[in-house]
Amino acid sequence: MSRILVVDDAAFMRMRLAGILQENGYQVLEAANGQEAVDRYFAEQPDLVLMDITMPVMDGITAIENIRSRDPDARVIVCSAMGQQSMVIRAVKAGAKDFIVKPFQPERVMEAVGKVLAG
Amino acid sequence: MQVDFINPFVGAAVHVLEAELGETPVRGQIRLEGSRVTPGEMTVAVGVTGEVEGIVLYGMSESTARRIVAHLLQRNPWGMDEQLVESGAGELANMITGTAGITLESKGYRCDITPPSILIGRGVMISTVEVQRLVIPLKISHGELVIHVALRKRSDEKQGGNQVLADLADRFGAQMH
Numbered sequence: 531m532s533r534i535l536v537v538d539d540a541a542f543m544r545m546r547l548a549g550i551l552q553e554n555g556y557q558v559l560e561a562a563n564g565q566e567a568v569d570r571y572f573a574e575q576p577d578l579v580l581m582d583i584t585m586p587v588m589d590g591i592t593a594i595e596n597i598r599s600r601d602p603d604a605r606v607i608v609c610s611a612m613g614q615q616s617m618v619i620r621a622v623k624a625g626a627k628d629f630i631v632k633p634f635q636p637e638r639v640m641e642a643v644g645k646v647l648a649g
Numbered sequence: 650m651q652v653d654f655i656n657p658f659v660g661a662a663v664h665v666l667e668a669e670l671g672e673t674p675v676r677g678q679i680r681l682e683g684s685r686v687t688p689g690e691m692t693v694a695v696g697v698t699g700e701v702e703g704i705v706l707y708g709m710s711e712s713t714a715r716r717i718v719a720h721l722l723q724r725n726p727w728g729m730d731e732q733l734v735e736s737g738a739g740e741l742a743n744m745i746t747g748t749a750g751i752t753l754e755s756k757g758y759r760c761d762i763t764p765p766s767i768l769i770g771r772g773v774m775i776s777t778v779e780v781q782r783l784v785i786p787l788k789i790s791h792g793e794l795v796i797h798v799a800l801r802k803r804s805d806e807k808q809g810g811n812q813v814l815a816d817l818a819d820r821f822g823a824q825m826h
Contacts, residue, residue, distance in 0.1 A: 539764055542718065542737035549722075584743065586764050611747025612762065614754035631751075632744045633668040 532647055533557045535576040537567040537593070538609070539585040543632075547580060547609070550636045551643070564588030568596045571604070578647055580639075581626070583610040583617065591624050598625040605649075607642050609634070653756070654749075654783055654798050655679060658705070661748035662787055662796060665741065669721055670789060677786030684777045686797055691735075692768040692775065693742035699760030701753060703780050703800035707742040711769075713792030714738040720791065739765035745796070758802065 534556050536547045541562075548558040559576055561567040565588040571579060579597070583590040590608060597604045608621045613631030621629055627649070628642040659676060666674050688708030695705045709717075711734070712726075718737030719726035746762050753760055768775070777799035785796040 540736045540740040540743070542722070542733060542740050545722065545733070584747075584762055584764055611744045612750060613747065614751045614759070616754060616759060632740075632747065633665050635668075 531555060531557050532577040533559060533574070534643065535559045535561060535567060535570055535574070535579045537561045537564070537579060537585070537590065538582040539563055540582075543582070547639065550639055554640055554643075556643070564590055564593030564596070567593045571597050572600070577605065578643060579604065579606040580609050580630075580643075581606050583608060583612050583621070591620055594621070594624040594626060605646050607646055609639070652783075653758075654701075654753075654800055655785070657749040657752035657756070658745070658783075658785055658796055658798050660752060661745045662785070662794070664748055665744045666787070666789060666794075669741070669744070670717065670791070672789055674787040674789045674794070677788065679786075680784050682782045682784050682797075684780060684782065684799070685774055686777070686782060687772060687774050688795065688797060690769065690771055691738060692773065693738050694766045694768065694775075695742050695746040696763035697746065697750075697760050697800055698763070699758070700803055701758045701760050701800045702803050703798075704777060705742070705746050705749075705800070706775065706782075706797040707738070707745070708795040708797065709738070710792055713794065716791035717741060717789075735767045735769075739767055 534551055536544050536558055538544050539562055544560050551558050561570045563585045581590040594606050606626050607628045608626045609630040611632040618629045627646045630642055688706055690711045691709055691714050693707040697703055715726045715734050718734050742765050750760050780799040780801055783798040787794045
């Protein structure tokens with residue numbers, strides 16, 4: 531069973547994403563900001579990270595850069611309301627494999643997760 | 650200047666509410682108000698920085714917030730703790746502001762948003778200092794959501810209120826207070 535680290539400062543959004551992923555058979559870990567995500571990533575080595583961008587303490591782009599500087603094979607999908615072109619480019623440059631724009635449909639999340647985990 | 654923000658925020662709110670709640674909000678009359686406001690029982694504030702800057706407030710009753718979040722999580726509205734309701738209301742505001750940011754960037758106004766802050770309590774007065782608020786009332790089956798957009802272009806000189814009012818009246822036939 532693949533383990534996915536869900537990173538979002540909103541408990542509401544972590545709950546929603548965790549629900550979708552667990553319904554589809556994934557094990558879910560959670561972090562509430564970028565710094566927690568970095569710490570949890572290296573402590574627990576999840577198969578995939580779903581990362582928000584706008585968060586306190588450390589934003590998602592910085593967290594992706596931090597994770598991928600130490601683990602270049604880390605698989606990260608960004609899930610953010612900030613879907614403007616410049617932000618998508620920043621996320622991809624940081625190493626994100628896909629970008630899900632909120633609001634999203636569960637099918638979009640599962641498509642991205644399936645594709646990145648298979649890649 | 651505020652007139653430029655009407656369509657991005659109305660469009661964003663309609664898109665997010667349709668996607669999340671499956672219903673199209675009914676828009677009330679858009680108006681321009683002064684800097685001081687007492688928005689409602691629960692106010693979510695999202696800061697905007699970049700080529701446009703300021704704050705966007707989302708005012709609603711606690712009951713409305715509770716019903717919206719319950720709908721999204723498929724839960725009993727009265728069985729959720731306050732933190733979850735606040736988190737959900739914050740995320741809704743985050744999604745609307747973020748979606749508006751996509752449109753603003755496509756119009757040449759690149760901007761970033763800050764994590765939402767929540768103010769709770771009746772009678773709280775908030776001032777957006779020198780920035781007038783564009784007020785967008787929306788009705789949905791769960792209650793009323795009022796968006797207060799207090800943004801300005803970073804390099805803008807202060808624009809006269811009368812000119813803004815005239816622009817609003819010309820373009821949207823809005824009622825101004």
